[in-house]
Amino acid sequence: MSSTTSAALPTARGLIRLPGGATQRGLLIQVALLLGVVALGWWLWSNAQVNMAARGLQFGFGFLERSAGIPIGEAMIAYAPSDTYSRALTVGLLNTLRVAIIGCFLCTIFGVLLGLARLSANPLLRGLTGGYIELVRNTPLVLQLVFWHAVMLQMPSVRQSINPLPGVFISQRGLKIPALLNEPELWAFLGAILAALVGWWLLLRRERARQIAIGERRPTLLPGFAMLLGFPALALLAGFVPTVEWPVMAGFNFEGGLALSPEFFALLVGLVIYTSAFVAEIVRSGIQSVHPGQGEAARALGLPNGRIMRLVILPQALRVIIPPMTSQYLNLTKNSSLAVVIGYPDLVSVANTSINQTGQAIEVITIFMAIYLFLSLSTSGLMNWYNSRVALKER
Amino acid sequence: MSASLAPPAGPSQAARIGAFLRACFAGPLNSAITLACLVVLYYAAPPIWDWAVGRATWSGTAAQCREAGGACWAFIREKFWFSIFGLYPYEQRWRPATMLSILVIMVLASTQRRFWGRRLLVGWAVAAPAMLVLMAGGVFGLEPVATRLWGGLSITGIIAVYGLALGYPLAILLALGRRSELTLLRWFSTAVIECVRGVPLISLLFMAAIMLPLFLPQGVTLDRLARVLVAYTLFTAAYMAEVVRGGLQAMPRGQYEAAEAIGLSYWQKMRLIILPQALTITIPSQVNTFIGLFKDTTLVVVIGVFDFFTTLRAALGDSQWLGFATEAYVFAAGVYFVLCFAMSRYSMHLERTLQPGTR
Secondary structure, three states: HHHHHHHOOOOHHOEEOOOOOOEEHHHHHHHHHHHHHHHHHHHHHHHHHHHHHHHHOOOOOOOHHHHHHOOOOOOOOOOOOOHHHHHHHHHHHHHHHHHHHHHHHHHHHHHHHHHHOOOOOOHHHHHHHHHHHHHHHHOHHHHHHHHHHHHHHHHOOHHHHHHHHHHHHEEEEEEEOOOEEEOOHHHHHHHHHHHHHHHHHHHHHHHHHHHHHOOOOOOOHHHHHHHHHHHHHHHHHHOOOOEEEOOOEEEEEOOEEEEOOOOHHHHHHHHHHHHHHHHHHHHHHHHHOHHHHHHHHHHEEEEEOOHHHHHHHHHHHHHHHHHHHHHHHHHHHHHHHHHHHOOOOOHHHHHHHHHHHHOOHHHHHHHHHHHHHHHHHHHHHHHHHHHHHHHHOOO | OOHHHOOOOOOHHHHHHHHHHHHHHOHHHHHHHHHHHHHHHHHHHHHHHHHHHHHHHHOOHHHHHHHHOOOOHHHHHHHHHHHOOOOHHHOOOOOOEEEEEEHHHHHHHHHHHHHHOOHHHHHHHHHHHHHHHHOOOOOOOOOOOOOHHHHHHHHHHHHHHHHHHHHHHHHHHHHHHHHHOOHHHHHHHHHHHHHHHOOOOHHHHHHHHHHHHHHHHOOOOOHHHHHHHOOOOOOHHHHHHHHHHHHHHHHHHHHHHHHHHOOOOOOHHHHHHHHHHHHHHOOHHHHHHHHHHHHHHHHHHEEEEEEEHHHHHHHHHOOOHOOOOHHHHHHHHHHHHHHHHHHHHHHHHHHHHHOOOOO
């Protein structure tokens, strides 16, 4: 019996097993792969050098310190066209990060709301949400972005801008909202809010420890809210009143306030609407993955509805929700590169202009691919860490 | 007795409406939600209906459209064939038309499970080159047509089909490589998959369009469409590889061990035992991934290839038909929606029928 088995094993076919279970053939394949990759790389590299020399280019990142001359409409840091290429690319990166971070935040909120609406007991709401989600999920993002951009451009001129809320103006030039002035008072006010949140968290920790120790739980919601309202109120009373700068119509344009360009606004709206439809489906399937018996058991124990959701359903649903949410955040970040289609100066858009001006295609593309790789890997690293915290702990 | 054993008849129309209404107005919160939905519908639906149907112009001129004030479907009617064939020479339009017919027939055949097997593979192996030959010409007395003249839905079809046809075998190799026992091979496959998945498709397209020519020997030029296909194939391969890997990982260990125990070599084991099962159970996810990839064909606009959506946008520039952008976007959205929605329904249907234990 054993002889027939061993006859079938690779060792019996004349392959020598090396330490670590590696076979000679396996080793050969790997050496061939390595040689192939190195040879391909060398061939491509030598071609590139010939081609670059023919175009009068030299490989190197020295061009980054040259003056770019790229006009960029919106920059979060001080920027002038005479600044260097590295500065221009940084501005592009910050614009990408701005839309990606705000987008991830908003698409989570809208996605969860949509997902809950999709599970509503109300058939009308359920049906409408379902139709909306299918419509958004099954049309290309490029199309949606171009559509929102067209919508923004069809808005009335600045003088006739729509004023849906006090201090909010929508016009062809984009969105104007009240701005908070960057001054010590603002930071003190924000510090008070942060202190309240930390206080709430400490309170929760103490009460949880108390519950574990003596099995009693005092309400934390009311003191928590009291802190959240009280601390900022105290800051206001102490004279730390942040200045709100309202946009005011002056001549042909607004003065003051925070301006969001039509491109930024269209990109943000498009990305959030597109991604939140996917998030909604993830949230729905996550909540549906929790066995109904779990909720019934919790109800039988006498837990109130809110606590059933928070203590029994959500922790189990999150395990299913977190991994695909990670890829949605990554998708949103990568999809923000579609900004180039509607002319928002993101990283890819600035990089594209830089390539056209300098011809240093290899260097610029290497830079922005490395940045996206870094963003992707660090986001998935962060989410994996969070996932390992909520994952099922088998003891 | 026998009557009670018979399958229950579906509830009557009236009973279903009754149940719907009861669900809509169960409790104050539900009633409030229902009312809010109705208010939204009351304000949103009539203007949309009025624009799209009520005051719409189905045929006629731009002037008649502007007079009616509603949607100008006459514009879509005027540009319909342009959106499918792009700038392809007028008298040669039968070629992309035949190509699209072959594509539709092959796709419809592929959805039928009784055709799944070697014959379907052979069919695609014949159909795909035939599609390309039809479009490009230069042989069999067909007049050559440069790829820069291709456009519209036909080029979208070519990119999607070729991306999948070339990317799928690569995806299987990458997935096998990532699960390989050979360390270097595993590292290499993992690096390729993660690097491609970690960057946006746009950057791959830029890379193929701008960087690739620099890496080729002097004098060798690659057609723009070919460059698009290089990037799109790589992208398809990396995403599909992860789906296939999921299938490989889902196979019970016993399947691998049993294949080894009967003396199959690595390739025999994979080809005869593992891959047929792993690929079958992942077909629904493959279809879902493909829906995403299909929508992504619209990205080729960044390097100047006129796919379906871009061709429609180009049609907006016609000076006789200015100002009908919304109609074009609605029409394009409708076409993509019908195609993607059909695919996703099909994938859901497969998910139900492919489950182990059902036949």
